[in-house]
Amino acid sequence: MLQVRNLHAFYGRAHILHGVSLDAGAGEVVALLGRNGAGKSTVLKAIMGLLPPAEGEVAFDGRRVERLPPYRIARLGLGYVPEERRIFTDLTVSENLEVGRQAARAGLPPWTEDKLFALFPNLAAMRERPGGRMSGGEQQMLTIARTLMGNPRCVLLDEPSEGLAPIIVEQMARSIRALKGEGLTVLLSEQNLHFSQAVADRAYIIEKGQIRFGGSMAELAADPSLREQYLSV
Numbered sequence: 001m002l003q004v005r006n007l008h009a010f011y012g013r014a015h016i017l018h019g020v021s022l023d024a025g026a027g028e029v030v031a032l033l034g035r036n037g038a039g040k041s042t043v044l045k046a047i048m049g050l051l052p053p054a055e056g057e058v059a060f061d062g063r064r065v066e067r068l069p070p071y072r073i074a075r076l077g078l079g080y081v082p083e084e085r086r087i088f089t090d091l092t093v094s095e096n097l098e099v100g101r102q103a104a105r106a107g108l109p110p111w112t113e114d115k116l117f118a119l120f121p122n123l124a125a126m127r128e129r130p131g132g133r134m135s136g137g138e139q140q141m142l143t144i145a146r147t148l149m150g151n152p153r154c155v156l157l158d159e160p161s162e163g164l165a166p167i168i169v170e171q172m173a174r175s176i177r178a179l180k181g182e183g184l185t186v187l188l189s190e191q192n193l194h195f196s197q198a199v200a201d202r203a204y205i206i207e208k209g210q211i212r213f214g215g216s217m218a219e220l221a222a223d224p225s226l227r228e229q230y231l232s233v
């Protein structure tokens, strides 16, 4: 579904990504793990076309997209949820969802409000609440739900568990597993190994803009030195 090869990206003259390669197969949940500043958000932005890569290839659903602008990549069915929540604080939950609505995609049942409320039960109880009067965790869920209204085939989630209360982290994990159940492909960035182990099929570790590990969650769990070297604070 998603193939990234030898990606290089710069902020100005600062060379941030040094030949990143990774894959996410259809229906897989893949975690991109790394410490703060490792390059996780930059990888997602480069895939999405928000930071056009200087070198390398990104194939989405069999099409090369590394030269396309973000809106065209989005239209192909790649959804993106940035680190900072971008809900409309003056709009209600229902209105926020409406903003994200896009045409259904061939071969996939379209998302409806009710289906999303089943996925994020907290949101169902606050349909008429303005976004600005929701907790951080609820806003995070709303941002993901709004992205799903665009009927993506694959979603990039930038640190979905960040800043969430433990009980909300649990719910977020359930929701992401449910996305997998719906057949979606998910590439998420995380610093939280525990959360990643609860949701992901495979993981990559990034450090200083380079992939240091790629493998199953079991392989990662079996190697404490990886955690020590690249993940612990």
Ligand SMILES: Nc1ncnc2c1ncn2[C@@H]1O[C@H](COP(=O)(O)OP(=O)(O)O)[C@@H](O)[C@H]1O
Pocket: 011, 014, 016, 034, 035, 036, 037, 038, 039, 040, 041, 042, 043
């Ligand atoms: N807009 C920017 N301009 C310049 N440097 C940036 C910018 N955003 C991030 N960086 C740098 O790029 C590196 C990777 O950042 P980022 O991808 O945000 O890491 P992560 O998401 O893993 O915390 C860091 O060294 C960070 O300081």
Ligand SMILES: [Mg+2]
Pocket: 040, 041, 042, 083, 158, 159
């Ligand atoms: Mg980040």
